[in-house]
Amino acid sequence: MGAMTLGGVSLGMMRWLASRHTKARAEREASRWLMVTINRRPEEVVPDGRLPEPLARLGESIEVQVREAPGDRGTELGARPLMSVPTGVEEVMARLGGEDPRQAVRRALRESKGLVETGEVLVPDDLSTRPPTPTGMLVDLAARRAGGEGRL
Incomplete structure (x- = not known):
């Protein structure tokens, strides 16, 4: 679902x-x-x-x-x-x-x-401190995919 x-x-x-x-x-x-x-x-x-x-x-x-x-x-x-x-x-x-x-x-x-x-x-540090929740994983995915658009 x-x-x-x-x-x-x-x-x-x-x-x-x-x-x-x-x-x-x-x-x-x-x-x-x-x-x-x-x-x-x-x-x-x-x-x-x-x-x-x-x-x-x-x-x-x-x-x-x-x-x-x-x-x-x-x-x-x-x-x-x-x-x-x-x-x-x-x-x-x-x-x-x-x-x-x-x-x-x-x-x-x-x-x-x-x-x-x-x-x-310069490369931004990985600032991910979120626990591996479904929402956190979705945000991490969006941040990784935003490489050509800047940082979220």
Whole structure:
């Protein structure tokens, strides 16, 4: 019974998420810049025009933008995928499966920020102190699946 309920909730959640995206909104989302602010000058972020390794790894599949952050607060580093981005139910399935191209861009931006600011890619500690209850296991699963979207 619990699996059927969980499956029903998942399907209902997928339908709700998919219904929030109209075609125009999906096109705006697909072309939207994903940005991070890095507490370094632009010449430190992209020395000699070389991108930080996590972004360079994505190669020709992304478009990158570097500019000074307002108020002398470092550098804004932005990127967006050049490939088509799934929409509707396909988007939900791609996100759940870790195959949404925006997830790779978000991860690369996050890793680039850590690498430029600290010299290493920072990984959050596992803060799980929940007992192994069904709810706790569900939260842990969601946290593991959120790797391309940040921390829950």
